[in-house]
Amino acid sequence: MRDPAGAVGLGIVVVFLVTAVVVGIDPKILNYNPFDFSFYNELRPPSLQYPFGTDNFGRSILSEVLMATPLDAFVSIAVVAFSLAVGGILGALAGYFGSKADEAIMRLTDIFLSFPALILAVGISDALGPGAIHAMVALMVVSWPTYARLARGDCLAIREQAFIKAAKLSGRSVAYTLRKHILPNVSPSLIAYASVNTGFIIIAFSVLGYLGLGAQPPRLEWGMLVFQGQSYLRTAPWFPLIPGAIILVVTVGFSFLGDALRDALDPTFKK
Amino acid sequence: MIGVTFITFIVAHAIVPNPVKAWIGLYSNPQIIQAYTQRYHLDDPLWLQYIYYMEGLFTGNWGISPTTGRPVLSEIADYFPATFELVVFSIILSFIIGVPLGAVAALRNKTKTDLSIKSFYLLGVSSPPFLVALLLQFAFAYYFNLFPSVGEISPNIPPPKPITGMMVIDSLLAGDWPAFISTLDHLVLPTLALTILIFGLFTRLTRSAMLDVLNKDYVRTAKAKGLNQYYVDVRHALRTALIPSITILAVAVGQLLGGVVVIEYVFGWPGIGSYTVEAITTSNFPDIVGVTTIFAIGVVVSNMVADILYAVLDPRIRI
Numbered sequence: 001m002r003d004p005a006g007a008v009g010l011g012i013v014v015v016f017l018v019t020a021v022v023v024g025i026d027p028k029i030l031n032y033n034p035f036d037f038s039f040y041n042e043l044r045p046p047s048l049q050y051p052f053g054t055d056n057f058g059r060s061i062l063s064e065v066l067m068a069t070p071l072d073a074f075v076s077i078a079v080v081a082f083s084l085a086v087g088g089i090l091g092a093l094a095g096y097f098g099s100k101a102d103e104a105i106m107r108l109t110d111i112f113l114s115f116p117a118l119i120l121a122v123g124i125s126d127a128l129g130p131g132a133i134h135a136m137v138a139l140m141v142v143s144w145p146t147y148a149r150l151a152r153g154d155c156l157a158i159r160e161q162a163f164i165k166a167a168k169l170s171g172r173s174v175a176y177t178l179r180k181h182i183l184p185n186v187s188p189s190l191i192a193y194a195s196v197n198t199g200f201i202i203i204a205f206s207v208l209g210y211l212g213l214g215a216q217p218p219r220l221e222w223g224m225l226v227f228q229g230q231s232y233l234r235t236a237p238w239f240p241l242i243p244g245a246i247i248l249v250v251t252v253g254f255s256f257l258g259d260a261l262r263d264a265l266d267p268t269f270k271k
Numbered sequence: 272m273i274g275v276t277f278i279t280f281i282v283a284h285a286i287v288p289n290p291v292k293a294w295i296g297l298y299s300n301p302q303i304i305q306a307y308t309q310r311y312h313l314d315d316p317l318w319l320q321y322i323y324y325m326e327g328l329f330t331g332n333w334g335i336s337p338t339t340g341r342p343v344l345s346e347i348a349d350y351f352p353a354t355f356e357l358v359v360f361s362i363i364l365s366f367i368i369g370v371p372l373g374a375v376a377a378l379r380n381k382t383k384t385d386l387s388i389k390s391f392y393l394l395g396v397s398s399p400p401f402l403v404a405l406l407l408q409f410a411f412a413y414y415f416n417l418f419p420s421v422g423e424i425s426p427n428i429p430p431p432k433p434i435t436g437m438m439v440i441d442s443l444l445a446g447d448w449p450a451f452i453s454t455l456d457h458l459v460l461p462t463l464a465l466t467i468l469i470f471g472l473f474t475r476l477t478r479s480a481m482l483d484v485l486n487k488d489y490v491r492t493a494k495a496k497g498l499n500q501y502y503v504d505v506r507h508a509l510r511t512a513l514i515p516s517i518t519i520l521a522v523a524v525g526q527l528l529g530g531v532v533v534i535e536y537v538f539g540w541p542g543i544g545s546y547t548v549e550a551i552t553t554s555n556f557p558d559i560v561g562v563t564t565i566f567a568i569g570v571v572v573s574n575m576v577a578d579i580l581y582a583v584l585d586p587r588i589r590i
Contacts, residue, residue, distance in 0.1 A: 118529030119566045122551065203399045207533060210401055211551060226401050230537070237409050244402030251397040 006260025012253025013195075020073030023066055043236040053238040055229065065243055068220035071132060072250075076201040079139045080194050087147025088190055094148065095155025102152070109145035117142045118204055125213040132221070135214040139204055143197065150190055188265035195258030199251030206247050222247050347543065354535070354542030358527055360458060361465035365523065369470035370516055373477025380482060388478075392471030400530040404464045404537035411460060461538045468530045472523050476515045517580045524573040528566050 044054040052061035094105040112120070124138035206223030208214035215221035222243045229240030369392075376388040395403075535544030543566075 116525040116528040116566055118532070119547075122532070122547070199397060203397075206399055207401070207529075210533065211548060213551065223399070223401070226399075226405070230401075230405060233405055233409055240405050241402070241409065244399055244405065247399045248394070248397055248402055251399075252393060255393060255397055 005256045006263070009253045009256025009258075009260060012249060013257050016069065016250050016253065017073060019066060020070045024070030024074070043232060043239070045236070046238055046242075052242050053236065055225075055239055056232060056236075061225070061239065061242060064220055064225055065222065065246055068215075068222050068225065068243075071215055071219065071221055072202050072205060075132060075136045075139070075205050076198045078136060079143055079201045079205075080198050082140045083143040083147045083197070084190060084194050087144035087149075088151045088187075090144075091148035091151025091153075092155045095152040096159060105148065106152070109148050112142065112145040113149075118207060121204060121208065122211065122213065125208055130213055130216055132215040132219065135205060135208045138208070139201055142204075143201065146197075147190060147193070150193055154189055189262065192258050192262030192265065195261055196255050197258075199254030199258075202254075203247060203251055346546070350541060350543050350546045353540060354531060354544060357458070357461055357465065357535070357540060357542060358524065358531065360462045361469065361527060362520070362523060364462055364466045365470040365473055366516065368466065369473025370477045370513070372470070373474040374481050376474065376478040377481030377485065388474065392474045395467045395469075396471035398468065400464070400468060400533040401537060403467050404461075404534050407460050407464050407467075408537060461534050461540050464534050464538075465527055465530055469523050469527055472519055472526070473516050476519055477513075480513075480515045517577055520577040520580070521573045524569065528569060 043056055044050055044058075046053045050060045050062065052065060055061055055064065090105050094102040121135075121138045121142045124141055125135045202222075205214055206221065206226070209221040209223030210227045211223075212227070215224055217224070225243040226240045229236070229243070232239045233241075372388050372392070376385045379385050531542070532544040532547050534540070535542045536548045539545070
């Protein structure tokens with residue numbers, strides 16, 4: 001691959017997804033028992049036996065991080081898929097039809113975009129009540145407008161081009177034009193953005209988890225782990241810092257992947 | 272803006288059946304519940320509640336906080352200056368650090384410097400806020416013992432006279448040196464944390480704007496004329512490249528406000544962020560609604576400021 005960063009990103013994402021799937025399908029593979037308190041092993045620093053150290057109950061942090069992976073993966077992918085579908089379609093429609101539809105949809109996105117995203121997500125999540133599903137819904141609501149904006153922009157850009165007009169003139173139905181011509185040209189930037197966005201959704205979801213609004217115990221989630229660990233920052237810094245670092249690594253991976261995707265999918269990019 | 276209040280309201284009210292129980296806790300009895308319900312109009316139909324809410328919003332009556340019994344607006348006013356101080360300093364610092372880095376990255380495009388700058392800001396932007404905060408706290412407050420880890424001012428130093436509510440400014444204005452040193456000390460870590468999260472925005476934007484400008488004709492003309500390289504770079508290219516940074520000011524504030532919640536909580540900074548966290552953990556609805564509204568207002572205001580700055584700086588645009 002010409003792009004080392006992209007390769008690294010792809011690697012990280014693949015590891016992340018594979019872990020998520022494997023652990024998601026069969027959690028017992030990790031032999032993780034939340035009640036396996038081992039008071040002798042409390043708060044041990046990373047070692048060969050416990051690569052990420054242990055938490056305040058003596059449980060291996062590596063296991064906890066791995067156990068939490070499917071949840072973060074699932075939520076972020078679900079949110080992005082939803083936003084991609086809803087935002088992409090609404091945006092393309094807005095761009096294609098213009099005037100009234102465009103304005104209406106744009107007003108709607110404006111309302112959402114005028115909030116700091118995280119704050120709105122916090123508000124919605126809180127109103128719905130604690131729980132991973134509610135947090136996921138909150139993030140979905142907050143994320144789709146950006147995709148709509150992107151799709152609309154791209155759509156507007158290509159709308160005037162010859163092949164679109166040709167399709168219109170040849171009497172094709174709107175749905176057909178959308179499907180065969182508009183969407184393939186709009187998708188590249190959306191997909192690249194989706195990849196980068198996934199990382200940020202993970203961060204957002206973990207912040208919600210940190211605040212107590214996302215996943216609830218005994219469900220494990222990276223943000224939650226950080227919250228639990230922060231009282232031990234002084235004595236056992238690996239406890240809150242390592243899960244946080246994992247979040248960082250995964251997000252960076254998605255960012256690299258997104259950049260590489262954008263470069264790869266964009267026909268006008270000269271290398 | 273109407274949409275904003277509407278959504279805030281829906282978010283805060285529509286889903287929870289009876290928050291009063293959560294507020295009163297264990298000692299409730301039917302009379303108290305009744306009184307609270309009436310006072311907060313909870314038994315009225317939803318649209319009527321909305322009218323009350325809007326009415327309250329405009330007259331400055333944002334409701335009474337159930338936990339402390341004080342008006343929400345005055346509580347927010349109490350906590351606001353601290354956050355404002357933090358946000359302003361962070362934006363300034365991000366700008367001072369971010370823009371020059373972006374310019375340097377553009378000038379040294381495709382070199383190692385460029386690459387390292389890019390990696391640096393990528394790490395900053397991709398970090399979860401709590402990681403940055405905790406890492407800084409651990410490194411500088413505990414390990415190196417350089418800066419205090421929590422609070423706005425050390426407990427043994429009397430706070431300065433509250434003029435603006437922002438302790439750093441107040442202590443400066445009052446000539447109160449011990450307080451000034453202490454508040455400045457406490458300001459460092461949270462500001463640094465927020466800056467790390469945000470400066471990447473400025474860097475990336477400045478870099479691509481500079482790259483664009485550097486290729487433009489008039490820059491090439493200046494170079495061909497043999498003008499001093501520095502003169503060319505700074506005077507011509509940078510000026511134009513600054514414009515996008517102003518535009519993104521509003522976006523930066525938006526991101527900042529998101530991170531501020533976590534950062535304030537970790538550093539014990541008594542601002543709106545901590546207030547928000549406390550409101551969430553106590554299911555404190557008027558507080559939450561008030562806070563969300565304030566955040567939205569903040570973003571709208573910073574948008575306006577950005578627009579004004581933009582019009583001032585770009586001679587092509589006149590209002």
